[in-house]
Amino acid sequence: MKKLGKAIIAATIVAGLAVSGTGQALAETTCTPISKELKAPKLGKLYAYAVDLTTNKVLVNVRSNEQTPSASVMKTITNAAAIKFIVKPREVAGLEPYVATTAVLTNPAEPGTLILRGGGDHTLTRVKTGAYTTYFLPNQHPAKLRELAAAAIAALPAGTVIKKIVLDDTFFKGLTWNPNHNAYSRTTGDMSPITGLMIDAARMNPDLTDTKYSGVRSKDPTMQAGQNFKDWLKTADDAAAVLANDPNAKKLAPTVSVVKGKTPATAIVIASKNSQPITNWITHALRISDNTETEVIARHTELALGLKNDYSSVQKMGNRLFASLGVKYKKLVMKDASGLAPNNRVTAQLLVALLKSAADPASDIASLPTYMATSGDGGTLGGRFIEYNTTTKRNELVIPKGSIRAKTGYIGGLYSLTGLITTPGAEPHTIAFAIFARSDAAHNKLVGYGTKDAIDAVVEKLYLCGPSL
DSSP: OOOOOOOHHHHHHHSSHHHHHHTTHHHHHHHOTHHHHOGGGBBBEEEEEEETTTEEEEEEEEEETSSOOOOOOOGHHHHHHIIIEEEEEHHHHOOOOOOOOOOEEEETTTTEEEEEOOOSOOOBBBOOOOOOOTTTTTTBOBHHHHHHHHHHHHHSEEEEEEEEEEEOTTTOOSSSOTTSSSSSHHTTTSSOOOSSOGGGGEEEOOOOTTOOOEEEEESSHHHEEEEHHHHHHHHHHHHHHHTTTOGGOOOOOEEEEEEEOOOOOOEEEEEEEEOOOOHHHHHIIIIHHHHHHHHHHHHHHHHTSSSOOOOOHHHHHHHHHHHTTTOOTOOOOOOSSOOOOOTBOOHHHHHHHHHHHHSSSTTTTHHHHHSOOOOOOOSSSTTSSEEEEETEEEESSOOOOTTTTEEEETTEEEEEEEEEEEEEEOOEEEEEEEEEEEBBGGGGGOTTTTHHHHHHHHHHHHHHHHHGG
C-alpha cells in the first residue's frame, strides 16, 4: 500500500482513532492538501469526486461529470434499486422478506410427468450433506435440491411411475447470455447464462469442500439443474424403496427423459423450496462482488417494476431509480447490472449522488451502506487500508471496520471504488466519494499493479483529513 503520512496514521491509531480537541485539531495542524495523492501516476486517467456531506463541501473534483466505464461499482446502483423497489416496500407493508420459490408440480393430464419450475433462485444447490457453496451463510442456507427431490418423491401417490421431467425456466425472459459480456467470462467463472431455473449459479463444481471445485459455468444452466434433479430423485426413490422394504415401490421409471417446457395451467404443486431472502443476496453480491447474483437481483427488481425481466431492461431500472431519487441520469449507460460489460458508462458525480441519498436516514435506500463491504470484514476490501504500526509492531487498519462502506470494481484497464467514509473524532463527518482510475494508452497513463494502493491513498487522506481539506 502506498504510504500516506506515517505520522498522521500512527498518531491517529495510537490515539484510538480519535483526534484531539474539536475532532479536527490533528487534521488542521498536520494534514496537507490532497493534490499529491490525486497526481499519483498509478491512477492513470483519473475520474473522481468526493463531497463532505456534513458541510456540502466538494473535496475532490477531477473529470467528475465525464463518463467512464463502471466496473463492479455498477452493483451499487443495481442493489440500491432492489432495496428501493423490493426490500423497502415490503418492509413498509409489513410483509415477509422477498424470496424466490422453486417448485415441483404434477399434471393431472399427464400422470407420468413431473415439472420442475424455477422461480429465479440462483443459489438452489445440488451439493450433498456436509458440503457447502459460496452461498451458505450461518443459519441461512440455500434451498437444497436433494430436499426438494425427496419431498417430491414422498408426495407422489403409490403406484406412480414418472417417465418424464419437464424443466420450466421461463421465470426470466429474453436471452440467457448478455451479448455485452465477453464469451470468456463464462469459462473464467465471472458470469453465467441467466435462466429462471439454475443451481449453484451454474458452477460446474460449486462444492467448496472439494479440491476439484470449479467456478467455470455451465453453458446450459437449466439442463444442468434438471439432470441433477433427476439424480437426486433417483437417490430419494431408492432410499424410499429400501425403507419400505419393497423394491417394486419405486416411482421413477428406469429411463426418465428430461426436457425443457412450460408449466400447464392445470399443474398442481406437490413440493417447493424458498430461497434465502433477497437481502442475503444483496449482502453477498455487494461484499463479494458476485456478478451472476447481481444479474439475478436485477431480474427480480425489473419484475417488481413491471418491466420485462431480461438484461435489456437494466437501463430502465437504473433510470427509474435515479428518477425516484431526484437525480439526473442522462449520462448513465447500463448494458448489464453487474458492471462486467465494458460498454457501461457512469460518472463519479452520479455515484456520489446515489450515496448522498443513501446517507440520508429518511431515504428509501438508507440501508444500502449496511450491505456494502467494510475494511477488515473479509469482503472485497480485505487486505486494503492496512498500515504497519511501529508502536504496536503489527499491521492495523488505517480506516477501522465500519468507518468505510464501499464497493470495489475492476475490469481490464479500469479500477474503481465508491463509498461512504465516517471520519474520526468527536465530531465525525460523512464523506461520499467515487474514484475511477483508467488506462489512457495514448498518453502513456496505465493502471495495473499499485493502482489500488494509489486509490486507497486518496481514500485514506479523505478519512484522516477530509474535514480540513
